[in-house]
Amino acid sequence: MPQTFLDGLAVRTWCGLALRALGRARAEIDAINVYPVADGDTGTNLYLTVESAATAVEAVFAGYETQPGYETRPGYGTQPAGPTLADAVRAMAHGALIGARGNSGTILAQLLRGMAQVLAADGAQPRCDGPALRLALRRAADSARQAVAHPVEGTVLTVASAAADAAERADGDCGTVARAAHEGARAALAATPSQLGVLARAGVVDAGGSGLVAMLGALVEACTGETVDTEADRPAATPNALPDPDPDPESETEAEPAPDADADAGACAAEDGGPAFEVIYLLEADDTAVARLRTRLDALGDSLVVVGGDGLWNVHVHVDDAGAAVEAGVEAGRPYRIRITHFGLGDVHTGGPRPPRERAQRAVVAVVPGQGLAELYTEAGATTVLARPGEPPASGELLAAVRRAHAREVVLLPNDAELRDTAAAAAEQARTEGVRVALIPTRSAVQGIAALAVSEPGRRFDEDVVQMTSAAGATRYGEVVVAEHRSWTTAGICQAGDVLGLIDGDVAVIGADVTTTAETVLDRMLQAGGELVTLVIGDEAPETVAAHLETRVRESYLAVDTAVYRGGHQGALLLIGVE
Numbered sequence: 001m002p003q004t005f006l007d008g009l010a011v012r013t014w015c016g017l018a019l020r021a022l023g024r025a026r027a028e029i030d031a032i033n034v035y036p037v038a039d040g041d042t043g044t045n046l047y048l049t050v051e052s053a054a055t056a057v058e059a060v061f062a063g064y065e066t067q068p069g070y071e072t073r074p075g076y077g078t079q080p081a082g083p084t085l086a087d088a089v090r091a092m093a094h095g096a097l098i099g100a101r102g103n104s105g106t107i108l109a110q111l112l113r114g115m116a117q118v119l120a121a122d123g124a125q126p127r128c129d130g131p132a133l134r135l136a137l138r139r140a141a142d143s144a145r146q147a148v149a150h151p152v153e154g155t156v157l158t159v160a161s162a163a164a165d166a167a168e169r170a171d172g173d174c175g176t177v178a179r180a181a182h183e184g185a186r187a188a189l190a191a192t193p194s195q196l197g198v199l200a201r202a203g204v205v206d207a208g209g210s211g212l213v214a215m216l217g218a219l220v221e222a223c224t225g226e227t228v229d230t231e232a233d234r235p236a237a238t239p240n241a242l243p244d245p246d247p248d249p250e251s252e253t254e255a256e257p258a259p260d261a262d263a264d265a266g267a268c269a270a271e272d273g274g275p276a277f278e279v280i281y282l283l284e285a286d287d288t289a290v291a292r293l294r295t296r297l298d299a300l301g302d303s304l305v306v307v308g309g310d311g312l313w314n315v316h317v318h319v320d321d322a323g324a325a326v327e328a329g330v331e332a333g334r335p336y337r338i339r340i341t342h343f344g345l346g347d348v349h350t351g352g353p354r355p356p357r358e359r360a361q362r363a364v365v366a367v368v369p370g371q372g373l374a375e376l377y378t379e380a381g382a383t384t385v386l387a388r389p390g391e392p393p394a395s396g397e398l399l400a401a402v403r404r405a406h407a408r409e410v411v412l413l414p415n416d417a418e419l420r421d422t423a424a425a426a427a428e429q430a431r432t433e434g435v436r437v438a439l440i441p442t443r444s445a446v447q448g449i450a451a452l453a454v455s456e457p458g459r460r461f462d463e464d465v466v467q468m469t470s471a472a473g474a475t476r477y478g479e480v481v482v483a484e485h486r487s488w489t490t491a492g493i494c495q496a497g498d499v500l501g502l503i504d505g506d507v508a509v510i511g512a513d514v515t516t517t518a519e520t521v522l523d524r525m526l527q528a529g530g531e532l533v534t535l536v537i538g539d540e541a542p543e544t545v546a547a548h549l550e551t552r553v554r555e556s557y558l559a560v561d562t563a564v565y566r567g568g569h570q571g572a573l574l575l576i577g578v579e
Helices: 008-031 042-066 085-099 102-119 130-147 156-169 174-195 197-202 207-224 287-300 322-332 371-379 395-405 417-432 445-453 461-473 514-526 545-556
Strands: 070-073 077-080 277-284 301-309 312-319 334-342 360-368 383-386 407-413 436-439 476-482 487-489 492-494 499-503 506-511 532-538 561-568 574-578
Touching: 008 042, 008 085, 008 207, 042 085, 042 102, 042 207, 042 395, 085 102, 085 312, 102 130, 102 156, 102 207, 102 277, 102 301, 102 312, 130 156, 130 174, 130 301, 156 174, 156 207, 174 197, 174 207, 277 322, 287 301, 287 312, 287 322, 312 322, 322 334, 360 371, 360 395, 360 445, 371 383, 371 445, 371 561, 383 395, 395 407, 395 417, 407 417, 407 445, 407 461, 417 436, 436 461, 445 461, 445 532, 445 574, 476 514, 492 506, 499 514, 506 514, 514 545, 514 574, 532 545, 545 561
Parallel strands: 360 383, 360 407, 407 436, 532 561
Antiparallel strands: 070 077, 277 312, 277 334, 301 312, 476 499, 476 574, 487 492, 499 506, 532 574
């Protein structure tokens, strides 16, 4: 039998297989999420975390595929160059860190980071063999346990440690070690109810641990090409297991899917009651500041997990004072992507359960590129998903937003041509859950604004979709951005730092000044006529650009109105719509 190993391509394969495995098991894992807060989305959050990791790995491979070269690998001869093992595992760990959802996803990110610390270390071999994988799994388990303020047995930490223990006893190549780790994790998962009373009473195994077993099963297949018995790995929720409750969209401070509150890390001592809020954010800070932050947050609440390093951290904690948890992050460094979720399991005064919310008849779900537009869309009644620069939302996030909208009929506005397939996947899944979804292929947020402006929930659904689609299609869109590197465009060669004016997705103008370029773009768009110009100004745009363009329209184009909005940090300096 040939020796098996991990290289960059095998890591890419692992990501894809893990994502599919978690996609198949997501609903079952959600259903067994009972400790300490049964909010039923551990499977979804693990899926979203791995989806972010897989996206980061694919981006690394895309960079090589657009600039092909050749290299010689032992035993393979000369072949197209690709990412090294170190490139791939670093990307996987970083993607998981920035995309981690909930406590379980945060711990998974640290597990992957621990593996990367071994496999991408200076002097590490270009291919991971059995001994290296044993070290990586041990570092993963130990670093994840160290990231949790108060570890509890019977959780994903227990499963990770058991996998590492079993791997250390295995003697052989990567395939042999991965199989041993998988078997050790399965045995440990089956024993979790005997270690944690709440699991035994619900008749389920640990949800986060179940997700880790699926990850290790995918690792076996990536190393050996042999599929594991996935049915044996699938969690079986008993009749005592709690159902997946409807999330409460009004309890979130950002237009993002609510993170899970399962304490796979097991920081919460009480199984009933507990803090009211889950707070999660990314943090740019040095090690000394993070050490102080851990101490402060540990005093504020429980379920504290801080993972990451090298200046970037993912912070997760359950608290009653969400503001204080965020303020502690501000004192430590620069927190961003802040998500605050109210658990909302019952009335804190009466202890009574919250009655199920009545489904709305219709809702609009939209992807928006900045906080300013998110507020505008929200005021117009839409449920929003924030797409930060360089971090497009995954299909799972769009699906979570559709669920959060809690409506029988949903109009989905991706507002980005590259998100159409992602949005289509989310819409298809939502349809299987009984939601009627119409996807309008908006390619810019200004087209989404036009569609939203003509929406009338009192109309028949099909008629409303037709009117919204017509309004979006009648809106030309442009944007002004700064080139990040030298490249070919439809308007010629641009250099890094040039100002680019795009019309309907193609570069039409290459300039040196933002205001002048924006004026040229606007003039070209209005050559075909128009009744309304929509300007969305980004934080990085010059303060005078909006006033200059408004004056230009007023003086040069009769009977054309102008609407100006602040988009916040939206990537583009300026978005332009002409209806």
